[in-house]
Amino acid sequence: MAVRTAVRAAVVPAVGAPLEVTGIELPEPGPGQVRVRLAAAGVCHSDLSLSNGTMRVPLPAVLGHEGAGTVVAVGEGVTHVLPGDGVVLNWAPSCGACHPCSLGEVWLCANALNGAANKHARRADDGTDLHPGLNVAAFAEETVVAASCVLPCPDGIPLTDAALLGCAVLTGYGAVHHSAKVREGEAVAVFGVGGVGLATLQAARIAGASRIVAVDVSPAKEELARAAGATDYLVASDTTAREIRGLTGKQGVDVAVECVGRAVTIRTAWDSTRRGGRTTVVGIGGKDQQVAFNALEIFHWGRTLSGCVYGNADPARDLPVLAEHVRTGRLDLGALVTERIALDGIPAAFENMLAGKGGRALVVF
Numbered sequence: 001m002a003v004r005t006a007v008r009a010a011v012v013p014a015v016g017a018p019l020e021v022t023g024i025e026l027p028e029p030g031p032g033q034v035r036v037r038l039a040a041a042g043v044c045h046s047d048l049s050l051s052n053g054t055m056r057v058p059l060p061a062v063l064g065h066e067g068a069g070t071v072v073a074v075g076e077g078v079t080h081v082l083p084g085d086g087v088v089l090n091w092a093p094s095c096g097a098c099h100p101c102s103l104g105e106v107w108l109c110a111n112a113l114n115g116a117a118n119k120h121a122r123r124a125d126d127g128t129d130l131h132p133g134l135n136v137a138a139f140a141e142e143t144v145v146a147a148s149c150v151l152p153c154p155d156g157i158p159l160t161d162a163a164l165l166g167c168a169v170l171t172g173y174g175a176v177h178h179s180a181k182v183r184e185g186e187a188v189a190v191f192g193v194g195g196v197g198l199a200t201l202q203a204a205r206i207a208g209a210s211r212i213v214a215v216d217v218s219p220a221k222e223e224l225a226r227a228a229g230a231t232d233y234l235v236a237s238d239t240t241a242r243e244i245r246g247l248t249g250k251q252g253v254d255v256a257v258e259c260v261g262r263a264v265t266i267r268t269a270w271d272s273t274r275r276g277g278r279t280t281v282v283g284i285g286g287k288d289q290q291v292a293f294n295a296l297e298i299f300h301w302g303r304t305l306s307g308c309v310y311g312n313a314d315p316a317r318d319l320p321v322l323a324e325h326v327r328t329g330r331l332d333l334g335a336l337v338t339e340r341i342a343l344d345g346i347p348a349a350f351e352n353m354l355a356g357k358g359g360r361a362l363v364v365f
């Protein structure tokens with residue numbers, strides 16, 4: 001192995017074990033690899049799901065998949081970025097060769113997470129090999145990733161803001177524009193006001209939605225939600241679907257976007273749409289979350305229920321579009337961040353997420 005240098009990183013040793021901030025040793029980038037010094041990394045609910053076993057990747061791993069930084073070195077054959085370039089990390093690179101890729105559905109690439117099996121680093125203290133979580137291992141001062149995991153950062157976007165483009169914004173924007181295909185004048189309900197929920201609210205505003213109802217268990221997020229575009233705010237209860245119909249001439253919203261991943265919110269989202277309405281599920285739940293529908297209501301309501309992976313986004317195509325929305329002020333990346341923290345702050349950020357508090361915590365290096 002070539003020369004290694006040590007940097008600090010947040011490591012998950014095993015399922016359910018507490019995160020450890022420790023030194024890791026990274027190799028120089030090999031052929032087709034890029035070494036990146038992180039500027040910032042967002043703490044996403046999926047990081048929590050990976051650490052507690054709701055989602056599985058090989059462990060021990062360096063988590064973090066929403067980041068941006070500066071290229072410090074490139075391996076042989078890498079030509080699309082150079083040392084000194086600002087880049088956004090893409091945790092789901094597409095192979096271009098599998099069946100979904102051949103259909104242009106790159107967000108469903110069968111090989112997107114192959115890199116998770118690699119060992120990209122090792123602990124400085126005991127030499128244990130480490131996996132790169134969702135490919136990019138962004139909870140670290142530096143990381144080494146496949147060249148397909150870095151996209152040039154669009155001009156004019158500070159790297160700390162650009163980090164959010166890598167997961168929350170692509171997901172929320174894509175849920176509205178690619179999955180639900182919200183049209184101007186439609187009414188939209190967004191369930192869950194975390195990082196993705198806030199991005200979804202902003203995307204609904206960009207789409208020209210007439211009414212945007214935000215729903216969350218916490219009354220404390222109303223101001224954040226309204227600043228992101230919500231015209232109405234509801235604290236989740238047994239009567240949420242009825243309240244939403246009340247706000248929309250008894251019909252229900254045209255589109256509901258569920259950003260929680262729980263059976264009760266998926267069911268409520270579906271119930272809150274009009275006849276023929278569309279529900280997009282962005283939230284990632286566990287196998288214990290069983291959603292029930294009866295056969296008659298599926299027929300009668302004529303509704304659609306769709307899953308949505310990574311916003312059905314093609315990062316290479318969508319980043320420039322998002323950047324243009326940022327430059328014109330339609331998309332406010334800074335407004336998604338509710339807390340700026342250091343690497344050591346990630347466990348507390350996980351606790352906040354479990355307690356339903358806050359929007360996006362951003363690790364700033």
Ligand SMILES: [Zn+2]
Pocket residue numbers: 044045046047065066167168
């Ligand atoms: Zn994420």
Ligand SMILES: [Zn+2]
Pocket residue numbers: 094095096097098099100101108109110111112
């Ligand atoms: Zn593919």
